Amino acid sequence: MAVRLNCPCGEFIEGADEDELVEKTQTHLAENHPGHEYTRDQILFLAY
Structure with missing residues (x-):
């Protein structure tokens, strides 16, 4: 599980x-980064 x-x-x-x-x-x-929105899948793709 990536957390x-x-x-x-x-x-x-x-x-x-x-x-x-x-x-x-x-x-x-x-x-901290207004205008930068990521989906759950995009966040979990970057996670480890």
Whole structure:
């Protein structure tokens, strides 16, 4: 199960499970990268 992701900005995002990872990543994107929206599948593709 992929639960970690490194954003190109240098932010490390980690979730307890895939749902939490997706939620945290979408929150990070909204707060730090307005206009950059990714689907659940796109986020999980980048996760490890």
